[in-house]
Amino acid sequence: MNTPFWGPDFDSLASTDPEIADVVLGELDRLRGGIQLIASENLASPAVLAALGSTLSNKYAEGYPGRRYYGGCEQVDVAEEIAIARAKELFGAEHANVQPHSGASANLAAYAAFCAPGDVVLAMDLKQGGHLTHGSRVNFSGRWFSPVGYGVRQDTELIDYDRVRDLALEHRPRMIIAGATAYPRLIDFAAFRAIADEVGAILMVDAAHFIGLVAGRVIPSPVPFADIVTFTTHKVLRGPRGGMIVCRAEHAKAVDKAVFPFSQGGPLMHSVAAKAVALKEAATPEYRDYAAQVVANAAALAMGLAAEGMRVVSGGTDTHLALLDVRPLNVTGAEAEGRCDAVTITLNKNAIPFDPAPPAVASGIRIGTPSVTTQGMAEAEMAEVARLIGRAVREPDDAGEITASVRRLTAANPAYGRD
Ligand code: PLP
Numbered sequence: 016m017n018t019p020f021w022g023p024d025f026d027s028l029a030s031t032d033p034e035i036a037d038v039v040l041g042e043l044d045r046l047r048g049g050i051q052l053i054a055s056e057n058l059a060s061p062a063v064l065a066a067l068g069s070t071l072s073n074k075y076a077e078g079y080p081g082r083r084y085y086g087g088c089e090q091v092d093v094a095e096e097i098a099i100a101r102a103k104e105l106f107g108a109e110h111a112n113v114q115p116h117s118g119a120s121a122n123l124a125a126y127a128a129f130c131a132p133g134d135v136v137l138a139m140d141l142k143q144g145g146h147l148t149h150g151s152r153v154n155f156s157g158r159w160f161s162p163v164g165y166g167v168r169q170d171t172e173l174i175d176y177d178r179v180r181d182l183a184l185e186h187r188p189r190m191i192i193a194g195a196t197a198y199p200r201l202i203d204f205a206a207f208r209a210i211a212d213e214v215g216a217i218l219m220v221d222a223a224h225f226i227g228l229v230a231g232r233v234i235p236s237p238v239p240f241a242d243i244v245t246f247t248t249h250k251v252l253r254g255p256r257g258g259m260i261v262c263r264a265e266h267a268k269a270v271d272k273a274v275f276p277f278s279q280g281g282p283l284m285h286s287v288a289a290k291a292v293a294l295k296e297a298a299t300p301e302y303r304d305y306a307a308q309v310v311a312n313a314a315a316l317a318m319g320l321a322a323e324g325m326r327v328v329s330g331g332t333d334t335h336l337a338l339l340d341v342r343p344l345n346v347t348g349a350e351a352e353g354r355c356d357a358v359t360i361t362l363n364k365n366a367i368p369f370d371p372a373p374p375a376v377a378s379g380i381r382i383g384t385p386s387v388t389t390q391g392m393a394e395a396e397m398a399e400v401a402r403l404i405g406r407a408v409r410e411p412d413d414a415g416e417i418t419a420s421v422r423r424l425t426a427a428n429p430a431y432g433r434d
Pocket of ligand 1: 055116120146194196221222223224247258
């Protein structure tokens with residue numbers, strides 16, 4: 016490298032725009048002072064943040080490497096080629112598109128690649144853990160397509176594969192989506208493949224939540240089974256906010272066209288470069304250890320919360336997240352979330368399967384361990400976090416003392432520690 020880096024410079028932000036500088040510092044304080052248990056969040060590395068805060072943000076690069084609509088793309092072409100090669104290698108995929116701006120954008124492109132307006136799409140019901148882009152009426156997926164929803168069995172709270180097959184045979188979907196936003200267990204991709212083959216459907220796996228665990232080799236990969244796998248890059252995978260798609264070579268053209276020019280304009284090249292950095296990090300033995308610890312921590316935290324009186328939905332977790340039914344503590348999900356918020360433990364209320372409460376109230380909470388694991392916390396800290404959550408929910412009047420305990424825990428395991 017012959018040019019010194021010219022990038023994020025906090026002093027210039029502070030002097031140009033003190034209000035926004037305050038927000039940036041305030042957010043850093045929030046991250047350092049509290050415990051982040053939102054299952055879809057993580058703490059990206061300084062290397063990822065450096066790529067994000069770089070001059071690559073300036074570049075227009077509509078098109079794909081070597082086939083751009085703008086000149087001057089020789090550097091960003093290299094970044095995108097590296098990101099594509101790393102994604103293919105890490106996931107054993109035949110083709111990768113690293114341009115989707117987000118998980119929702121990746122999913123829009125997947126629909127665009129395979130479906131026409133009005134086509135039937137079979138996906139997990141929102142109320143049972145599916146995502147907005149899996150057929151919600153307030154989303155393009157429910158407005159422009161004909162969603163049919165499957166769910167979990169009431170007795171086991173595990174995906175009801177018999178029902179998925181029955182619905183597929185009845186409705187003959189053009190596409191079946193496996194993957195969810197609040198499902199803590201492994202998904203049987205082979206079962207979904209068999210059902211898709213039986214009815215001639217495309218199998219899309221929305222791996223937004225768990226792709227980082229696939230990268231870390233701690234849960235099975237959907238790539239050998241799916242026609243297309245979409246995902247976000249900012250959850251367990253610990254990259255920049257963004258989306259990505261891997262697919263079979265036969266679908267490469269359709270997928271690329273569906274991303275650009277169908278649903279997006281110029282790619283965010285700073286983000287593409289940051290995705291490349293995250294993929295490099297995710298291919299290391301350290302990251303594999305991290306991914307294994309994320310899962311161990313989720314299990315430990317779920318067990319700890321069960322000891323505090325909550326009911327673990329489906330009886331456990333195989334991933335980075337768990338769903339807890341909080342009704343045994345005589346609170347709603349919204350109340351539990353609020354009481355944890357008051358002691359700087361951030362988590363979200365969540366509907367549980369067959370939840371009698373409306374979504375804004377909910378009977379459960381969702382917890383996830385990507386961020387706390389990045390901070391270096393392990394099973395012992397998860398046991399302590401579970402005790403703090405239990406106390407915060409049961410005894411809201413102790414918020415001051417509990418917050419002090421949270422501070423002690425985060426001081427010992429800081430987010431973005433000062434080294
Ligand atoms: N798919 C699933 C399963 C998700 O959980 C999410 C977000 O949480 C998305 C897609 C959408 O990702 P984004 O928020 O980046 O659009």
